[in-house]
Amino acid sequence: MLMIEEHHIVRTRKLRRGPAEPSRGAPQFSEMLRYRIIAAITRDSRGIGKDGVMPWPKLGADMKHFRELTVGGVVIVGRVTFEKIGVLENRLNVVLCRSRNEYRGENLIGARSLEQAEMLIGSRGFQVANIIGGQSVYKTAFEVPRYSQRLHLTEIENSYECDRFFPAFHDHQKIFESVQHEENGIRFTFSEWEAR
Numbered sequence: 001m002l003m004i005e006e007h008h009i010v011r012t013r014k015l016r017r018g019p020a021e022p023s024r025g026a027p028q029f030s031e032m033l034r035y036r037i038i039a040a041i042t043r044d045s046r047g048i049g050k051d052g053v054m055p056w057p058k059l060g061a062d063m064k065h066f067r068e069l070t071v072g073g074v075v076i077v078g079r080v081t082f083e084k085i086g087v088l089e090n091r092l093n094v095v096l097c098r099s100r101n102e103y104r105g106e107n108l109i110g111a112r113s114l115e116q117a118e119m120l121i122g123s124r125g126f127q128v129a130n131i132i133g134g135q136s137v138y139k140t141a142f143e144v145p146r147y148s149q150r151l152h153l154t155e156i157e158n159s160y161e162c163d164r165f166f167p168a169f170h171d172h173q174k175i176f177e178s179v180q181h182e183e184n185g186i187r188f189t190f191s192e193w194e195a196r
């Protein structure tokens, strides 16, 4: 589905926290991590959820697209979303959660912060982390420097009432858009965005 290869972008924490300091050698594994932020959003309001679930019925093409992006890799997911969707097979599931310490198992780990998640993922040799929501996790991921992110959006043309939203992304430019799909009267396109 994706037509454009991702560039390899090295992120340094120094840029996030202030002016660059003299290099101390090769970047650490967590400094090599890139984010793919994956979300299905309404085009009119950036809505992503209502009452704890997605407000639209499952879309087969979207689920296939999501699997293609994430299988064999890592997903970072918020505790609330995880409680709905459970462990995604054939992926390392990293659950962000401060209130509990119960996420351990096959392909399942918990992390108390995005930084801790990065360390756990990097130590396992992954270089890409798929951020799959919900609202609070997207917001946290947007606080990471923009040049380390790619947005992979499913943009839904129909309107839905939502109580959870994707962050504004005016600072990103669209680098790919698919043809329009339609399932059960729901029209949607896949798009990919990078920081300007």
Ligand SMILES: NC(=O)c1ccc[n+]([C@@H]2O[C@H](COP(=O)([O-])OP(=O)(O)OC[C@H]3O[C@@H](n4cnc5c(N)ncnc54)[C@H](OP(=O)(O)O)[C@@H]3O)[C@@H](O)[C@H]2O)c1
Pocket (backbone or CB within 6 Å): 038, 039, 040, 041, 047, 048, 049, 050, 051, 052, 053, 054, 077, 078, 079, 080, 081, 082, 096, 097, 098, 099, 100, 111, 112, 113, 114, 132, 133, 134, 135, 136, 137, 138, 140, 164
């Ligand atoms: N359309 C889409 O693509 C899409 C994708 C995913 C989800 N959604 C929707 O999004 C909604 C859920 O979003 P939400 O914001 O309510 O919940 P959420 O982001 O799924 O989970 C929130 C919880 O995650 C933990 N958390 C978040 N950021 C953290 C951080 N930086 N460090 C440590 N823990 C962190 C906290 O858990 P504790 O309270 O345990 O500390 C927080 O209460 C649902 O409606 C869902 O359907 C939509």
